[in-house]
Amino acid sequence: MRKENPYIPSPATIIEIVDEAPKVKTFTLKFKNKKLQEKFMFTPGQFVQVSIPGVGEAPISISSSPTQKDSFKLCVRAVGNVTNAFHRLNVGDVVWVRGPYGKGFPMDQFKGKNLVFIAGGIGLAPLRSAINMVMDLRNEYGDVKVLYGDRAPNFLLFTKERETWCKHCNVYMTVDTPDETWKGHVGVVTKLFDVVEITPTNTVAMMCGPPVMYRFVVKKLLDLGFPEDSIYLSLERRMKCGVGNCRHCMVGSKFVCLDGPVFTFKELKEIPEDETPEAWIP
Template sequence: MTPALFRVRRRSEEYAGTFTLDIQHKEGTPLPRFEPGQFNMLYAFGCGEVPISMSGKAEDSGGYVHTIRTHGLVTQSLERLREGDLLGVRGPFGQGWPMHKADGKDVLIVAGGLGLAPLRPVIYSLLSGAQTCRSLRLFYGARRPQEMLYTDELRSWGAQIQQVLSVDHADDAWSGAIGVITGPLAGTEIDCDNTIVFLCGPEVMMRFCIQTLTGKGISDSAIYLSMERNMKCATGHCGHCQWGPQFVCKDGPVFDYGSVKQWFNIRAL
């Protein structure tokens, strides 16, 4: 429960109000490997702590990477950090994406907005060959072209994986799809018996994506999603993130849809 001291190694601005911190242990101590989909509790001194998903490479023992949207006092304080500044870290916590189930499968990654951040380690892992999937496709939607994460990487990934990028509001330079990501998703061919889906984004977006995927024949148990709830202790003791009989912090944040379907379909639970 006691945060370890970390130092900001690098800081980058994704777009207004969203930034990425690359942090390392203050003493340079090698870090334990995390599982894609896990999160840390980041502590801003004098303000409190927030749960933020890992968004870097799992095999990087030198540091952790977190992409953060400014929303509230703690994230505003984290936004003010610069290279060399200190913060507290607890973690890694939670259950991640079931990477072993990607072996030999068609992997469909569906992300909305900031939801690409927890899925970025999945892409790193699959492109590195840590798991051997049959194919890898990315469907990523954002409000505007300027609000897409990791644009340089998206361009480089385009040479290695099939990508469908979509925005709600396009500008004259935009050449991708326009509209919600469920449109392109509905029009794609899927081998339902050999596909696994990793899904993360706003809950309303995930709800419609699940309807689209199950309507095409994907089984509930083949869809994995990452949930966000008000996590405080990250160890299942405080009860803030209880979701039905489970705790998002220790039983998730990644769940297979089949196991949480009854809870997911209750709005605002």
């Protein structure tokens, strides 16, 4: 973790750009300061603040594994001024990065456990960091399942990486709207619970996706017998400063940028109902 002033960004060069899906690109970045890159440490689920001079700043989850030391990846969907400007950049261009921030997935605590990753849409991007870490340290974790749903086949992310994941774990995919080439499952991601055997014994569930997804996925997991503190959610909520000063991201008494963005369901359930976004809680 960096010890410098958390508000001060550092320049990072774009060294690779991959088109993943409509309006989604993965940018590989490297800090211009070699020592800073060597010291850059993060936990899957954490995020950075990326700024483009003259445009603004946006929080973006890190989507590469912390085992990758020489660079880091950000998967960016073009949805606003900053992210659209990001998409117009080229290899060799420079952005400014500060962080990492927040509380990620406690991967060390998960060693020896079975893992279930549940992703909806762009929610696969932050989970990709944890999945690739598990792939690199495969012998340290138990059975691994990835359940992933998206709008249509052409929106599915990380095609080549998913092929690698399939060699080391079980990957299940579904789409809302199939085309003539699609031979897989059809429907929302919770449909996969009907065809995938998931047992709560010694198992941790990690999910990221649109908030409306959480209500239904959490209910499925609770019905299967998962303890509330074995269900982890990464929350998508507007963050500004990244260090808990602006209060832009508060959920009840919790700051998403400090106490999260990763929470257990037990933590979220303890927030008073009138302070909790209804879509998150079943």
